[in-house]
Amino acid sequence: MSDKYTPKKTDKFAFGIWCIQNRGRDPFGDVTRPERSVRECLEGLAKRNVYAFEFHDNDIIPFGASAAERDRCIRELRKLMDDLGIKATVITTNLFYHPIFKDGAFTSTDPAIRAFATQKVMQCLDVGHEVGAEVYVFWGGREGTEVDASKDPITANGYFRDAVNFLCEYVLDNGYNIKFSIEPKPNEPRGDLYLPTVGSVLAFIQTLDHPEMVGTNPEVAHIKMAGLNVYHEFAQALDAGKLLDVHLNDQKPLRYDQDLTFASENLKEAFFLVKLLVDHNYDRTIGFDAHPYRTEADPWDFVERNMRNYLILKEKVQRFNEDREVQDLLREIHGVHPEWVGAFTKYSKDAAQRLKQAQFDVEALTNRRLPYERLDQLLTEILLGVR
Ligand code: GLT
Ligand code: MN
Numbered sequence: 001m002s003d004k005y006t007p008k009k010t011d012k013f014a015f016g017i018w019c020i021q022n023r024g025r026d027p028f029g030d031v032t033r034p035e036r037s038v039r040e041c042l043e044g045l046a047k048r049n050v051y052a053f054e055f056h057d058n059d060i061i062p063f064g065a066s067a068a069e070r071d072r073c074i075r076e077l078r079k080l081m082d083d084l085g086i087k088a089t090v091i092t093t094n095l096f097y098h099p100i101f102k103d104g105a106f107t108s109t110d111p112a113i114r115a116f117a118t119q120k121v122m123q124c125l126d127v128g129h130e131v132g133a134e135v136y137v138f139w140g141g142r143e144g145t146e147v148d149a150s151k152d153p154i155t156a157n158g159y160f161r162d163a164v165n166f167l168c169e170y171v172l173d174n175g176y177n178i179k180f181s182i183e184p185k186p187n188e189p190r191g192d193l194y195l196p197t198v199g200s201v202l203a204f205i206q207t208l209d210h211p212e213m214v215g216t217n218p219e220v221a222h223i224k225m226a227g228l229n230v231y232h233e234f235a236q237a238l239d240a241g242k243l244l245d246v247h248l249n250d251q252k253p254l255r256y257d258q259d260l261t262f263a264s265e266n267l268k269e270a271f272f273l274v275k276l277l278v279d280h281n282y283d284r285t286i287g288f289d290a291h292p293y294r295t296e297a298d299p300w301d302f303v304e305r306n307m308r309n310y311l312i313l314k315e316k317v318q319r320f321n322e323d324r325e326v327q328d329l330l331r332e333i334h335g336v337h338p339e340w341v342g343a344f345t346k347y348s349k350d351a352a353q354r355l356k357q358a359q360f361d362v363e364a365l366t367n368r369r370l371p372y373e374r375l376d377q378l379l380t381e382i383l384l385g386v387r
Helices: 017-021 038-047 065-085 111-131 154-174 198-205 220-225 230-240 267-279 300-322 324-334 347-359 363-368 372-384
Strands: 013-016 050-057 088-090 137-139 179-183 214-215 246-248 286-288
Touching: 013 017, 013 300, 017 038, 017 050, 017 179, 038 065, 038 300, 065 088, 065 111, 088 111, 111 137, 111 154, 154 179, 154 198, 179 198, 198 214, 198 230, 220 230, 220 246, 220 267, 230 267, 246 372, 267 286, 267 300, 286 300, 300 372, 324 372
Parallel strands: 013 050, 013 286, 050 088, 088 137, 137 179, 179 214, 246 286
Antiparallel strands: none
């Protein structure tokens, strides 16, 4: 059965294949679901009109595979993608699972491990090019410390910078159409990770040789682990022209990385994230990076629910944006004193002079009406379905 919340390819939804393959293991308990082949995962996604999938090199090609084995894996994957009509828009390298990366990849204290990690990424970029991926995600899962005595953070950032600079040149040299995206996370699996927030990533990007080739893909759960505002963090990336992908999921604040279904925990927060993407015409893939509860037998209710929640919230955004009373309130809040709109956005001596001499009615400005209780209630009622 389908309804207006049934996804279409044009919604451009994507899932990490690792989300579908997730077997429910956690630090305290073993797997709860059977292994699922790449074919089974992609068939299930394609059947539900998912536009694309994201993957790590080792989700498709086993660690340490021979060149022949690698070529066979890619051939099979490309055939499967063609047959199913599903794209691979985002690729990434697993630089965290193998114990060689136990103290970091790009920021390992051992230059040979840093070189090995960089080699692994180059090989992954070749794969990305072959499957038509446009974005390469770097999630620095092991890039951090428990023992700060072990490395200087400026040196470690320098190692990171060297690797990204080198890899940008590699992409340019080979004429690949791929951009890099750094995914921030504050902690887990390390005690503290480098580049913990969107702001840190944006600042770091400006220190690179090719800042125009690098952006970010924030993840809801990672932001909430840091106790920050999801709407504001994504907005910061979008405003900087750096939002290359999104990792949607949900999370109870300030806890271990929960990777819950999008909008399963905080509807209002999820609403504002969808509103941001809709209002500002974000047109890249809408990626979900979450796991089914470990009590689930298979991933399909989970897959459907993530997309459905997004589409329902998209409708709520439209309703909010078209609601007469909401819009009247917003006009009242923002529409006062039109004589000052844009009056000092562009500097001139005249404008400065005028501003210096202007008289303000401080009391009237202080006492203006800000009907936020009413505004927030209207949103609550839209979200609860009574408006
Ligand atoms: C890992 C992590 C995610 C990253 C993935 C990309 S893998 O599951 O929890 O947030 O996006 O490497
Ligand atoms: Mn992620």
